Amino acid sequence: MSDTAQPFPVLLRDQIRHGFTSAQQYLSAAVYFDSNRLPQLGRHCYGRSGEHRGHALRMVQYLLDRDLGVRVGGLDEVRSDFESPRAAIAFLLDSERTATAQITALAKAARESKDYLGERFVQWFLKEQVDNMARMTTLLTVVDRSDGDLFDVENFIARESAGAVRPDNTAPKMAGAANI
Numbered sequence: 795m796s797d798t799a800q801p802f803p804v805l806l807r808d809q810i811r812h813g814f815t816s817a818q819q820y821l822s823a824a825v826y827f828d829s830n831r832l833p834q835l836g837r838h839c840y841g842r843s844g845e846h847r848g849h850a851l852r853m854v855q856y857l858l859d860r861d862l863g864v865r866v867g868g869l870d871e872v873r874s875d876f877e878s879p880r881a882a883i884a885f886l887l888d889s890e891r892t893a894t895a896q897i898t899a900l901a902k903a904a905r906e907s908k909d910y911l912g913e914r915f916v917q918w919f920l921k922e923q924v925d926n927m928a929r930m931t932t933l934l935t936v937v938d939r940s941d942g943d944l945f946d947v948e949n950f951i952a953r954e955s956a957g958a959v960r961p962d963n964t965a966p967k968m969a970g971a972a973n974i
Contacts, residue, residue: 802904802912803862806853809896813850815870817843819889822874823882832879832944834951839886848968849919855969856915879944880937887930894923918966
């Protein structure tokens, strides 16, 4: 089936670029937080950068596994300056909203084109976006409730992230990992 008859691979290729752009955006935010001596917010964003990079690499691997063309190209614009830590987090939350809409469009395209393998593949990313939205919404709420005391925000992140790294055995394979 050609890409014109099946829009899912085309949208997935675009999503790879969006995923790498998101990874770079979180990296930029991490540097912003580090430069403002907010190490927990920085650490959080460095981790999120790695997660978004991993998401893009999972999409690359899916296209490789399906023997569909894949190229890694340039990035969309990445913002590196923010008015405040709150503005940075609000921007990242808006970015997650955009990503959620993009992943939802991927799922819709797969379903409408009867690409059941693609639809199944996207389910994991939909679950991830629910988690991403919840985390960033909570973080913005904590910042707003802190009434400008970023020390409280730093303590919240340190407390909530202690021991939070759990491997997800349901995640799709990632390009570059030993997949044989």
